[in-house]
Amino acid sequence: MTTSDGKQAIGFIGLGIMGALMAGHILEAGHQLHLYNRTRAKADDLVAHGATWHDNPGRVAEHCDIVFTMLGYPPDVEAVFLGPDGLVARARPGTVLVDMTTSSPDLARRIAEAAAARDLGALDAPVSGGDVGARAGRLAIMAGGEQTTFEKVRPFFELMGETIAHLGPAGAGQHAKLANQIAIASTMMAVSESIAYAEAAGLDPRQVLDVIGTGAASSFLLVNLGPKMVARDYSAGFFVHHFVKDMEIALDEAARMGLDLPGLHLARKLYRRLTEAGHAEDGTQGIFRLFAETGHTQNRA
């Protein structure tokens, strides 16, 4: 269904904050956009701009050359790809299915096998960069799957992202994203403990962040989320409950490999404590609550 001007029929399933922004770039580039989402209202804006609504994932697949998904949890991915009215069952041979959800590498491999058995292509291609990166079309995209399939999809990745990497076979994109989340997990402890210590010692934490943000202690999280911790601004860029999901997947995979990751274990424990205290809808900087609310800010150097 590629038209004479190179425009293709593209599906997008999962229109949360990230998915809606990513799908929008595809529509803006002039492609036919076919949509499905659990909550239909989230498709209204894109439909008003020319996209086509379908009542289930399989219907989207029947109309498309490439279908992207941006879902919540691995069970959602499994249902959309491998369910009876799912993408693998309904897509025409030659269609490429691209899951951009952060999900399990093992599930990515199972999807790739099921897709291959029906002459479909499949990629796992999770992203980083959040809603800011999605809006600007500047996401980092980490892809796993066959090289030829990756090359077919690359022009669409370039609509959504800036750093686009093919890291290996099916599952490799998910593994790279998990490595990203593992780095974030302990760095978030680092930033929150550093600020908690500075406050407890009676220092001005903003001044401390300005100084230590120039050197070896600096990180994206220290510079960008440190000031939010100081301001007790726990509004969500990336939800605690999604981050806990990612850490659980990473710990499962690491256990499967026989790899012990004590920092990640500890971070997961702290974030679970945060969830149990009712803060699952916080942004990930909410981990600072565990340190800020212990009442030590009255100390002085």
Added chain:
Amino acid sequence: MTTSDGKQAIGFIGLGIMGALMAGHILEAGHQLHLYNRTRAKADDLVAHGATWHDNPGRVAEHCDIVFTMLGYPPDVEAVFLGPDGLVARARPGTVLVDMTTSSPDLARRIAEAAAARDLGALDAPVSGGDVGARAGRLAIMAGGEQTTFEKVRPFFELMGETIAHLGPAGAGQHAKLANQIAIASTMMAVSESIAYAEAAGLDPRQVLDVIGTGAASSFLLVNLGPKMVARDYSAGFFVHHFVKDMEIALDEAARMGLDLPGLHLARKLYRRLTEAGHAEDGTQGIFRLFAETGHTQNRA
């Protein structure tokens, strides 16, 4: 002893890699430089360029307007400042004593009190930036002590550093430096666990660092020490045994404040394990040994 051209008599005690570079900038600016070091040979180069050697810290103090120290451990600081032939006992009234060692905030306060009782000024002013920053005169300097004393010393800090901050009363410089080390401790776990996971999953860790170094997982340590971990290059920029000392001080201070820092506790445990395995002279990226040597790099995605 300030000369008519504004040049002053300056002492420098502790001529390790950092101290020698920092003292060199003072000499280059045309000030009289008075030296003492436990190992005399380390002063030879500066003496050949016009500095004056003395046989103990007290002798240095007797000749100087300002004395800087860059030592190893808090007991060294205590001996040099508070010992019988030490700086506080021998300095003339009005002299300013500046400890740039990373040391204990409590000791910094005791030195400031002892100094004040003899009409001396005192600052704690630890640094970050390592030998690269020391050589370039681009250290971050974190000072605690009285404002008027800080202003007297600021022109000399500007010879050694780029980011120069006065963070509060005596001890505040040490507290800020400890906040810096706390941020480094868990970030180092973050980077090493992320790379270990990527390798175990069969990914190219350099490619993973390139991708995740563009986003929320990025940090100075990931960008600068991550590639050394991948290359199994454990040569020292900053020694494991010095870092363990800093973490011990921070944990003692945190305990005194009633503040629990689980990430820092865990990092100290891992670095102690590294020390016990005979790697105290590694650079801090040596923590990666704990993950790299478990033999999981044969796994494939």
